Amino acid sequence: MDSTTEMWIRLGVFIGVLAVMMCWEALTPNRKSPVSELARWSTNFGLIFIGSLVVRLLIPAGLAAVALWAQQHNIGLWNQFSVSLWWSIPITVVLFDCLIYWQHRVFHRVPLLWRLHRVHHADPHIDVSTGLRFHPIEIALSIAIKLVAVVVLGTPIMAILIFEVLLNATAMFSHANIALPKNIEKTLRKVIVTQTMHRIHHSQIVSETDSNFGF
Template identity: 50%
Template sequence: MIDFTVRIGVFVLIFSSLIFWQWYWPRASLLQWKQRWRHNISLLMIGALCVRIIQPLLLSMVALFSHNFGLFSMLGLPFWAVFLLSILLLDCLIYWQHRLFHRVPFLWRLHRVHHSDPELDVSSAVRFHPIEILLSLCIKALAVWLFGIPFEAVLVFDILLNASAMFNHTNARLPVKIEAWVKTILVTPDMHRIHHSRLSLEANSNYGFFLSIWDALFMSKRNHALEGDENLKIGLPESKTYQPASLKEVLVMPFKTFKRSR
Protein backbone atom coordinates (compact mmCIF):
# COMPACT_ATOMS: atom_id res chain seq x y z
CA MET A 1 0.00 0.00 0.00
CA ILE A 2 2.93 2.37 0.82
CA ASP A 3 4.34 1.44 -2.58
CA PHE A 4 1.05 2.48 -4.26
CA THR A 5 0.81 5.78 -2.32
CA VAL A 6 4.43 6.73 -3.15
CA ARG A 7 3.89 5.97 -6.85
CA ILE A 8 0.67 8.02 -7.07
CA GLY A 9 2.12 10.87 -4.97
CA VAL A 10 5.26 11.23 -7.11
CA PHE A 11 3.20 10.89 -10.32
CA VAL A 12 0.79 13.70 -9.38
CA LEU A 13 3.62 15.96 -8.20
CA ILE A 14 5.75 15.57 -11.34
CA PHE A 15 2.80 15.53 -13.75
CA SER A 16 1.45 18.82 -12.36
CA SER A 17 4.92 20.48 -12.31
CA LEU A 18 5.46 19.53 -15.97
CA ILE A 19 1.98 20.82 -16.93
CA PHE A 20 3.01 24.08 -15.32
CA TRP A 21 6.27 24.11 -17.34
CA GLN A 22 4.60 23.46 -20.70
CA TRP A 23 1.73 25.82 -19.90
CA TYR A 24 4.00 28.83 -19.30
CA TRP A 25 6.81 28.01 -21.74
CA PRO A 26 5.19 25.97 -24.53
CA ARG A 27 7.44 24.74 -27.27
CA ALA A 28 4.74 24.30 -29.94
CA SER A 29 1.10 25.40 -29.90
CA LEU A 30 -1.20 22.47 -29.17
CA LEU A 31 -4.28 22.65 -31.38
CA GLN A 32 -5.88 19.32 -30.52
CA TRP A 33 -5.10 18.99 -26.84
CA LYS A 34 -8.70 18.46 -25.70
CA GLN A 35 -9.27 15.34 -27.80
CA ARG A 36 -5.75 14.06 -27.17
CA TRP A 37 -6.04 14.46 -23.41
CA ARG A 38 -9.37 12.62 -23.49
CA HIS A 39 -7.71 9.68 -25.28
CA ASN A 40 -4.46 9.72 -23.29
CA ILE A 41 -6.03 10.02 -19.83
CA SER A 42 -8.57 7.29 -20.73
CA LEU A 43 -5.66 5.01 -21.72
CA LEU A 44 -3.96 5.84 -18.42
CA MET A 45 -7.08 4.78 -16.50
CA ILE A 46 -7.60 1.56 -18.48
CA GLY A 47 -3.88 0.69 -18.21
CA ALA A 48 -3.79 1.38 -14.47
CA LEU A 49 -6.83 -0.84 -13.95
CA CYS A 50 -5.24 -3.73 -15.91
CA VAL A 51 -1.99 -3.35 -13.94
CA ARG A 52 -3.88 -3.35 -10.62
CA ILE A 53 -5.46 -6.67 -11.54
CA ILE A 54 -2.42 -8.43 -13.04
CA GLN A 55 0.46 -7.06 -10.94
CA PRO A 56 -0.38 -8.79 -7.60
CA LEU A 57 -0.68 -12.07 -9.48
CA LEU A 58 2.69 -11.62 -11.19
CA LEU A 59 4.36 -10.46 -7.98
CA SER A 60 3.16 -13.47 -6.03
CA MET A 61 4.35 -15.77 -8.82
CA VAL A 62 7.79 -14.11 -8.83
CA ALA A 63 7.95 -14.31 -5.02
CA LEU A 64 6.94 -17.96 -5.12
CA PHE A 65 9.53 -19.03 -7.66
CA SER A 66 12.40 -16.66 -6.81
CA HIS A 67 13.23 -18.15 -3.42
CA ASN A 68 17.05 -17.97 -3.34
CA PHE A 69 17.01 -17.75 -7.11
CA GLY A 70 18.32 -14.96 -9.32
CA LEU A 71 21.77 -14.10 -10.62
CA PHE A 72 22.36 -11.30 -8.11
CA SER A 73 21.81 -13.48 -5.05
CA MET A 74 24.29 -16.02 -6.47
CA LEU A 75 26.99 -13.33 -6.91
CA GLY A 76 26.86 -12.32 -3.24
CA LEU A 77 27.26 -8.58 -3.96
CA PRO A 78 26.52 -5.88 -1.34
CA PHE A 79 23.00 -4.41 -1.47
CA TRP A 80 24.05 -1.00 -2.86
CA ALA A 81 25.83 -2.68 -5.80
CA VAL A 82 22.83 -4.91 -6.52
CA PHE A 83 20.58 -1.84 -6.31
CA LEU A 84 22.64 0.23 -8.80
CA LEU A 85 23.16 -2.71 -11.17
CA SER A 86 19.42 -3.41 -11.08
CA ILE A 87 18.57 0.18 -12.10
CA LEU A 88 21.05 0.04 -15.00
CA LEU A 89 19.89 -3.40 -16.05
CA LEU A 90 16.18 -2.48 -16.00
CA ASP A 91 16.82 0.67 -18.04
CA CYS A 92 18.91 -1.25 -20.59
CA LEU A 93 16.11 -3.82 -20.78
CA ILE A 94 13.50 -1.10 -21.43
CA TYR A 95 15.71 0.31 -24.19
CA TRP A 96 15.92 -3.06 -25.96
CA GLN A 97 12.26 -3.80 -25.33
CA HIS A 98 11.39 -0.49 -27.01
CA ARG A 99 13.63 -1.35 -30.00
CA LEU A 100 11.93 -4.74 -30.24
CA PHE A 101 8.47 -3.12 -30.22
CA HIS A 102 9.56 -1.09 -33.24
CA ARG A 103 11.11 -4.04 -35.09
CA VAL A 104 8.69 -6.95 -34.63
CA PRO A 105 5.51 -6.37 -36.69
CA PHE A 106 2.95 -7.63 -34.16
CA LEU A 107 4.60 -5.67 -31.35
CA TRP A 108 4.70 -2.57 -33.53
CA ARG A 109 0.90 -2.90 -33.98
CA LEU A 110 0.62 -2.30 -30.22
CA HIS A 111 3.33 0.34 -29.90
CA ARG A 112 2.07 2.45 -32.81
CA VAL A 113 -0.82 3.53 -30.56
CA HIS A 114 1.79 5.53 -28.62
CA HIS A 115 3.14 7.00 -31.87
CA SER A 116 -0.31 7.91 -33.20
CA ASP A 117 -0.43 10.99 -30.97
CA PRO A 118 -0.44 13.87 -33.48
CA GLU A 119 1.08 16.30 -30.97
CA LEU A 120 3.40 15.78 -28.02
CA ASP A 121 2.95 16.93 -24.48
CA VAL A 122 3.18 15.49 -20.98
CA SER A 123 -0.04 13.47 -21.50
CA SER A 124 1.63 11.54 -24.37
CA ALA A 125 3.78 9.79 -21.75
CA VAL A 126 0.78 7.72 -20.62
CA ARG A 127 -0.55 6.92 -24.09
CA PHE A 128 0.08 3.17 -24.30
CA HIS A 129 -2.23 0.39 -25.39
CA PRO A 130 -3.22 -1.76 -22.35
CA ILE A 131 -1.87 -4.92 -24.03
CA GLU A 132 1.55 -3.24 -24.45
CA ILE A 133 1.46 -2.28 -20.75
CA LEU A 134 0.68 -5.86 -19.73
CA LEU A 135 3.39 -7.29 -22.01
CA SER A 136 5.97 -4.87 -20.54
CA LEU A 137 4.89 -5.92 -17.06
CA CYS A 138 5.48 -9.61 -17.90
CA ILE A 139 8.91 -8.84 -19.42
CA LYS A 140 9.87 -6.87 -16.30
CA ALA A 141 8.62 -9.64 -13.99
CA LEU A 142 10.75 -12.13 -15.92
CA ALA A 143 13.86 -9.94 -15.44
CA VAL A 144 13.09 -9.47 -11.74
CA TRP A 145 12.85 -13.23 -11.37
CA LEU A 146 15.93 -14.14 -13.46
CA PHE A 147 18.23 -11.57 -11.85
CA GLY A 148 16.71 -11.51 -8.37
CA ILE A 149 16.16 -7.73 -8.56
CA PRO A 150 15.19 -6.38 -5.11
CA PHE A 151 11.76 -4.79 -4.56
CA GLU A 152 13.34 -1.41 -3.60
CA ALA A 153 15.16 -1.21 -6.96
CA VAL A 154 11.98 -2.03 -8.91
CA LEU A 155 10.07 0.70 -7.07
CA VAL A 156 12.80 3.36 -7.51
CA PHE A 157 13.28 2.41 -11.17
CA ASP A 158 9.53 2.60 -11.91
CA ILE A 159 9.39 6.07 -10.36
CA LEU A 160 12.49 7.21 -12.30
CA LEU A 161 11.16 5.76 -15.56
CA ASN A 162 7.71 7.34 -15.21
CA ALA A 163 9.18 10.69 -14.19
CA SER A 164 11.62 10.77 -17.09
CA ALA A 165 8.98 9.60 -19.61
CA MET A 166 6.75 12.50 -18.51
CA PHE A 167 9.73 14.88 -18.64
CA ASN A 168 10.84 13.93 -22.15
CA HIS A 169 7.32 14.09 -23.62
CA THR A 170 6.71 17.60 -22.21
CA ASN A 171 5.92 20.31 -24.75
CA ALA A 172 8.79 22.51 -23.59
CA ARG A 173 12.52 22.72 -24.05
CA LEU A 174 15.54 23.18 -21.84
CA PRO A 175 17.88 26.11 -22.54
CA VAL A 176 20.28 25.06 -25.33
CA LYS A 177 23.45 24.92 -23.20
CA ILE A 178 21.82 23.00 -20.36
CA GLU A 179 20.17 20.61 -22.83
CA ALA A 180 23.50 19.74 -24.46
CA TRP A 181 24.86 18.80 -21.05
CA VAL A 182 21.78 16.97 -19.74
CA LYS A 183 21.38 14.80 -22.85
CA THR A 184 24.77 13.17 -22.33
CA ILE A 185 23.12 11.36 -19.41
CA LEU A 186 19.34 11.73 -19.65
CA VAL A 187 16.83 11.62 -22.50
CA THR A 188 15.61 15.21 -23.05
CA PRO A 189 12.36 16.46 -24.67
CA ASP A 190 14.39 17.57 -27.74
CA MET A 191 15.81 14.05 -28.12
CA HIS A 192 12.53 12.22 -27.63
CA ARG A 193 10.63 14.51 -30.04
CA ILE A 194 12.78 13.11 -32.84
CA HIS A 195 11.63 9.60 -31.89
CA HIS A 196 8.01 10.76 -32.49
CA SER A 197 8.72 11.90 -36.05
CA ARG A 198 6.50 10.81 -38.96
CA LEU A 199 9.73 9.83 -40.74
CA SER A 200 10.63 6.17 -40.08
CA LEU A 201 14.34 6.92 -40.06
CA GLU A 202 13.89 9.35 -37.19
CA ALA A 203 11.30 7.23 -35.36
CA ASN A 204 13.86 4.41 -35.37
CA SER A 205 16.28 6.38 -33.25
CA ASN A 206 16.43 7.71 -29.67
CA TYR A 207 14.73 4.69 -28.08
CA GLY A 208 15.77 5.55 -24.52
CA PHE A 209 13.26 6.70 -21.91
CA PHE A 210 15.51 7.44 -18.93
CA LEU A 211 19.29 7.24 -19.56
CA SER A 212 20.55 8.37 -22.97
CA ILE A 213 23.71 6.25 -22.67
CA TRP A 214 22.08 3.22 -24.35
CA ASP A 215 21.29 5.17 -27.53
CA ALA A 216 24.90 6.37 -27.61
CA LEU A 217 26.27 2.89 -26.85
CA PHE A 218 24.07 1.00 -29.31
CA MET A 219 24.35 3.70 -32.00
CA SER A 220 20.75 4.85 -32.22
CA LYS A 221 21.26 8.38 -30.92
CA ARG A 222 20.16 11.25 -33.16
CA ASN A 223 20.83 14.79 -31.94
CA HIS A 224 18.87 16.72 -34.57
CA ALA A 225 15.97 16.13 -36.96
CA LEU A 226 16.92 15.65 -40.61
CA GLU A 227 15.02 18.74 -41.78
CA GLY A 228 15.76 20.77 -38.67
CA ASP A 229 14.14 20.44 -35.24
CA GLU A 230 11.59 23.19 -35.97
CA ASN A 231 10.28 21.42 -39.09
CA LEU A 232 9.84 18.04 -37.41
CA LYS A 233 6.40 16.53 -38.08
CA ILE A 234 5.00 14.61 -35.12
CA GLY A 235 2.77 11.57 -35.61
CA LEU A 236 2.46 7.99 -36.82
CA PRO A 237 5.54 7.09 -38.91
CA GLU A 238 4.91 6.70 -42.65
CA SER A 239 1.63 8.61 -42.43
CA LYS A 240 1.03 12.23 -43.39
CA THR A 241 -1.93 13.32 -41.30
CA TYR A 242 -3.29 10.20 -39.59
CA GLN A 243 -4.75 10.59 -36.12
CA PRO A 244 -7.35 8.43 -34.39
CA ALA A 245 -10.71 10.20 -34.10
CA SER A 246 -12.10 8.33 -31.09
CA LEU A 247 -10.97 6.29 -28.07
CA LYS A 248 -12.45 3.21 -29.75
CA GLU A 249 -10.25 3.82 -32.79
CA VAL A 250 -7.23 4.10 -30.48
CA LEU A 251 -8.08 0.80 -28.76
CA VAL A 252 -8.67 -1.17 -31.97
CA MET A 253 -5.60 0.25 -33.75
CA PRO A 254 -3.46 -2.88 -33.14
CA PHE A 255 -6.05 -5.03 -34.91
CA LYS A 256 -6.37 -2.84 -38.02
CA THR A 257 -4.21 -2.91 -41.11
CA PHE A 258 -2.97 0.48 -42.18
CA LYS A 259 -2.30 1.78 -45.63
CA ARG A 260 0.76 3.99 -45.77
CA SER A 261 0.70 7.78 -46.10
CA ARG A 262 -2.81 8.51 -44.88
Protein backbone atom coordinates in the same frame (compact mmCIF):
# COMPACT_ATOMS: atom_id res chain seq x y z
CA MET B 1 10.17 -1.65 2.53
CA ASP B 2 6.94 -3.50 1.67
CA SER B 3 5.00 -3.47 -1.60
CA THR B 4 2.34 -1.07 -0.27
CA THR B 5 4.90 1.57 0.70
CA GLU B 6 6.60 1.14 -2.67
CA MET B 7 3.28 1.66 -4.47
CA TRP B 8 2.44 4.87 -2.59
CA ILE B 9 5.90 6.35 -3.16
CA ARG B 10 5.63 5.63 -6.89
CA LEU B 11 2.13 7.13 -7.03
CA GLY B 12 3.24 10.25 -5.14
CA VAL B 13 6.22 10.86 -7.42
CA PHE B 14 4.09 10.18 -10.50
CA ILE B 15 1.43 12.72 -9.50
CA GLY B 16 4.10 15.25 -8.47
CA VAL B 17 6.06 15.06 -11.75
CA LEU B 18 2.85 15.08 -13.81
CA ALA B 19 1.59 18.19 -11.99
CA VAL B 20 4.90 20.04 -12.39
CA MET B 21 5.15 19.22 -16.11
CA MET B 22 1.53 20.20 -16.80
CA CYS B 23 1.96 23.52 -14.99
CA TRP B 24 5.21 24.18 -16.87
CA GLU B 25 3.48 23.43 -20.18
CA ALA B 26 0.57 25.73 -19.30
CA LEU B 27 2.87 28.62 -18.37
CA THR B 28 5.47 28.34 -21.16
CA PRO B 29 4.41 25.87 -23.87
CA ASN B 30 6.95 25.18 -26.60
CA ARG B 31 4.33 24.58 -29.31
CA LYS B 32 0.61 25.13 -29.68
CA SER B 33 -1.49 21.99 -30.02
CA PRO B 34 -3.21 21.70 -33.44
CA VAL B 35 -6.08 19.76 -31.86
CA SER B 36 -8.24 20.12 -28.77
CA GLU B 37 -6.29 19.36 -25.61
CA LEU B 38 -9.46 18.10 -23.95
CA ALA B 39 -9.96 15.48 -26.67
CA ARG B 40 -6.32 14.39 -26.52
CA TRP B 41 -6.15 14.27 -22.75
CA SER B 42 -9.36 12.26 -22.44
CA THR B 43 -7.84 9.65 -24.77
CA ASN B 44 -4.36 9.65 -23.26
CA PHE B 45 -5.40 9.60 -19.61
CA GLY B 46 -8.14 7.11 -20.46
CA LEU B 47 -5.51 4.75 -21.87
CA ILE B 48 -3.30 5.01 -18.79
CA PHE B 49 -6.35 4.36 -16.59
CA ILE B 50 -7.21 1.21 -18.54
CA GLY B 51 -3.54 0.20 -18.55
CA SER B 52 -3.38 0.59 -14.78
CA LEU B 53 -6.43 -1.66 -14.39
CA VAL B 54 -4.78 -4.26 -16.63
CA VAL B 55 -1.63 -4.16 -14.49
CA ARG B 56 -3.63 -4.60 -11.29
CA LEU B 57 -5.53 -7.54 -12.80
CA LEU B 58 -2.28 -9.21 -13.89
CA ILE B 59 -0.24 -8.47 -10.77
CA PRO B 60 -2.60 -7.27 -8.01
CA ALA B 61 0.18 -6.67 -5.48
CA GLY B 62 2.68 -5.26 -8.00
CA LEU B 63 6.25 -6.16 -9.00
CA ALA B 64 7.52 -5.41 -5.49
CA ALA B 65 5.41 -8.26 -4.11
CA VAL B 66 6.85 -10.60 -6.75
CA ALA B 67 10.36 -9.50 -5.75
CA LEU B 68 9.54 -10.18 -2.10
CA TRP B 69 8.22 -13.64 -3.00
CA ALA B 70 11.41 -14.41 -4.95
CA GLN B 71 13.50 -13.26 -1.99
CA GLN B 72 11.56 -15.42 0.47
CA HIS B 73 11.98 -18.48 -1.75
CA ASN B 74 15.62 -17.75 -2.57
CA ILE B 75 14.88 -17.42 -6.29
CA GLY B 76 16.91 -15.30 -8.69
CA LEU B 77 20.51 -14.29 -9.27
CA TRP B 78 20.98 -11.79 -6.44
CA ASN B 79 19.36 -14.14 -3.93
CA GLN B 80 22.03 -16.76 -4.65
CA PHE B 81 24.96 -14.59 -3.60
CA SER B 82 25.82 -12.33 -0.69
CA VAL B 83 26.04 -9.14 -2.74
CA SER B 84 25.75 -5.71 -1.12
CA LEU B 85 22.69 -3.67 -2.07
CA TRP B 86 25.15 -0.89 -2.96
CA TRP B 87 26.12 -3.09 -5.91
CA SER B 88 22.96 -5.04 -6.71
CA ILE B 89 20.62 -2.03 -6.82
CA PRO B 90 22.52 0.19 -9.32
CA ILE B 91 23.44 -2.80 -11.50
CA THR B 92 19.80 -3.91 -11.56
CA VAL B 93 18.56 -0.42 -12.46
CA VAL B 94 21.00 -0.30 -15.39
CA LEU B 95 20.01 -3.80 -16.52
CA PHE B 96 16.31 -2.89 -16.41
CA ASP B 97 17.02 0.26 -18.40
CA CYS B 98 18.79 -1.86 -21.05
CA LEU B 99 15.88 -4.30 -21.02
CA ILE B 100 13.28 -1.59 -21.68
CA TYR B 101 15.53 -0.05 -24.33
CA TRP B 102 15.64 -3.32 -26.27
CA GLN B 103 11.96 -3.93 -25.66
CA HIS B 104 11.32 -0.55 -27.28
CA ARG B 105 13.46 -1.48 -30.31
CA VAL B 106 11.64 -4.81 -30.70
CA PHE B 107 8.25 -3.08 -30.61
CA HIS B 108 9.41 -0.95 -33.53
CA ARG B 109 10.85 -3.91 -35.45
CA VAL B 110 8.12 -6.57 -35.17
CA PRO B 111 5.04 -5.59 -37.26
CA LEU B 112 2.46 -7.01 -34.83
CA LEU B 113 4.08 -5.28 -31.85
CA TRP B 114 4.44 -2.06 -33.84
CA ARG B 115 0.66 -2.03 -34.34
CA LEU B 116 0.37 -1.82 -30.55
CA HIS B 117 3.18 0.69 -30.06
CA ARG B 118 1.88 2.87 -32.90
CA VAL B 119 -0.85 4.04 -30.51
CA HIS B 120 1.88 5.98 -28.69
CA HIS B 121 3.18 7.53 -31.92
CA ALA B 122 -0.31 8.36 -33.21
CA ASP B 123 -0.71 11.30 -30.83
CA PRO B 124 -1.11 14.40 -33.07
CA HIS B 125 0.67 16.59 -30.51
CA ILE B 126 3.41 15.75 -28.02
CA ASP B 127 3.11 16.78 -24.40
CA VAL B 128 3.47 15.17 -20.98
CA SER B 129 0.34 13.06 -21.52
CA THR B 130 1.96 11.43 -24.58
CA GLY B 131 4.42 9.79 -22.21
CA LEU B 132 1.46 7.92 -20.72
CA ARG B 133 -0.28 7.03 -24.00
CA PHE B 134 0.28 3.30 -24.56
CA HIS B 135 -1.95 0.48 -25.71
CA PRO B 136 -3.11 -1.59 -22.69
CA ILE B 137 -1.78 -4.77 -24.32
CA GLU B 138 1.65 -3.16 -24.72
CA ILE B 139 1.55 -2.21 -21.04
CA ALA B 140 0.61 -5.79 -20.16
CA LEU B 141 3.46 -7.20 -22.26
CA SER B 142 5.92 -4.76 -20.70
CA ILE B 143 4.82 -5.79 -17.21
CA ALA B 144 5.19 -9.46 -18.14
CA ILE B 145 8.75 -8.83 -19.40
CA LYS B 146 9.67 -6.96 -16.22
CA LEU B 147 8.07 -9.69 -14.09
CA VAL B 148 10.33 -12.31 -15.68
CA ALA B 149 13.34 -10.05 -15.12
CA VAL B 150 12.39 -9.53 -11.46
CA VAL B 151 12.25 -13.30 -10.87
CA VAL B 152 15.39 -14.14 -12.87
CA LEU B 153 17.46 -11.44 -11.15
CA GLY B 154 15.90 -11.77 -7.70
CA THR B 155 15.48 -8.00 -7.92
CA PRO B 156 15.67 -5.95 -4.68
CA ILE B 157 12.47 -4.01 -3.99
CA MET B 158 14.45 -0.76 -3.76
CA ALA B 159 15.77 -1.33 -7.31
CA ILE B 160 12.21 -1.73 -8.60
CA LEU B 161 11.15 1.47 -6.86
CA ILE B 162 14.09 3.47 -8.22
CA PHE B 163 13.70 2.14 -11.75
CA GLU B 164 9.92 2.59 -11.98
CA VAL B 165 10.14 6.13 -10.58
CA LEU B 166 12.91 7.02 -13.04
CA LEU B 167 11.12 5.40 -15.98
CA ASN B 168 7.81 7.18 -15.38
CA ALA B 169 9.40 10.53 -14.53
CA THR B 170 11.75 10.59 -17.51
CA ALA B 171 9.00 9.42 -19.89
CA MET B 172 6.82 12.34 -18.82
CA PHE B 173 9.74 14.78 -18.84
CA SER B 174 11.05 13.83 -22.30
CA HIS B 175 7.59 14.20 -23.87
CA ALA B 176 6.70 17.46 -22.11
CA ASN B 177 5.81 20.41 -24.34
CA ILE B 178 8.51 22.65 -22.89
CA ALA B 179 11.75 24.19 -24.16
CA LEU B 180 14.83 24.13 -21.96
CA PRO B 181 17.47 26.84 -22.36
CA LYS B 182 19.88 25.66 -25.05
CA ASN B 183 22.97 25.58 -22.82
CA ILE B 184 21.13 23.54 -20.16
CA GLU B 185 19.57 21.21 -22.74
CA LYS B 186 22.92 20.54 -24.40
CA THR B 187 24.44 19.50 -21.07
CA LEU B 188 21.40 17.60 -19.77
CA ARG B 189 21.04 15.42 -22.88
CA LYS B 190 24.38 13.78 -22.01
CA VAL B 191 22.71 12.35 -18.90
CA ILE B 192 19.01 11.87 -19.77
CA VAL B 193 16.80 12.10 -22.84
CA THR B 194 15.59 15.67 -23.31
CA GLN B 195 12.57 16.94 -25.24
CA THR B 196 14.65 18.05 -28.24
CA MET B 197 16.41 14.69 -28.37
CA HIS B 198 13.28 12.59 -28.01
CA ARG B 199 11.19 14.64 -30.45
CA ILE B 200 13.19 13.06 -33.29
CA HIS B 201 11.79 9.69 -32.25
CA HIS B 202 8.28 11.01 -33.00
CA SER B 203 9.21 12.12 -36.52
CA GLN B 204 7.12 11.04 -39.52
CA ILE B 205 10.36 9.93 -41.22
CA VAL B 206 10.86 6.21 -40.54
CA SER B 207 14.65 6.41 -40.19
CA GLU B 208 14.22 9.08 -37.50
CA THR B 209 11.36 7.28 -35.76
CA ASP B 210 13.55 4.19 -35.56
CA SER B 211 16.18 6.04 -33.50
CA ASN B 212 16.59 7.58 -30.03
CA PHE B 213 14.94 4.65 -28.25
CA GLY B 214 16.16 5.46 -24.77
CA PHE B 215 14.33 6.96 -21.79
